[in-house]
Amino acid sequence: ILNVEQSPQSLHVQEGDSTNFTCSFPSSNFYALHWYRWETAKSPEALFVMTLNGDEKKKGRISATLNTKEGYSYLYIKGSQPEDSATYLCAFKNFGNEKLTFGTGTRLTIIP
């Protein structure tokens, strides 16, 4: 059974502050690491698909890094805004199948 863990489970951040959270995953047989942003009553929105060790991707104020050798990825949000409030999910994909294994998510609340 693949184990994908996210921490913290929840986080309250003051508007304007920067924050980050972690996703850890198996370091063997790695294929891709996905990050999603999920607002209540909406579809999970794809943020990043990361495949290469050392990869760093950026989308506006949100960025992510990947370390496949030690099995972790960080998601960073710079200058948090109320619209960043959501649950952030990571999902691990290994070679050989299409299956995504999800973490339980980090629930981020931005305090105005």
Add this chain to the structure above:
Amino acid sequence: GAVVSQHPSWVICKSGTSVKIECRSLDFQATTMFWYRQFPKQSLMLMATSNEGSKATYEQGVEKDKFLINHASLTLSTLTVTSAHPEDSSFYICSARETGSYGYTFGSGTRLTVV
């Protein structure tokens, strides 16, 4: 971008009845779709992989006779929860991957409550 539509958003049904959930890829063809289930405070768990024109592949522990999956076209997969029981109450969500893309697009999910 790729869009997946899922209906209904929520459904309440009586114990013993069946419920059908639809998942449509609106602007792309999906030979493979995926059905997940999420119980409170748990992660999304893959139930089955739905293959167009062939039988679905079920994850260990998921009853194929209870969760019927039909993927009759390249844009539509359905999940039918048969003879639903209160323990089937959960959040069900589908996803699809556009050919040639790394990413998976999700529907908005269905909250099923069995009373």
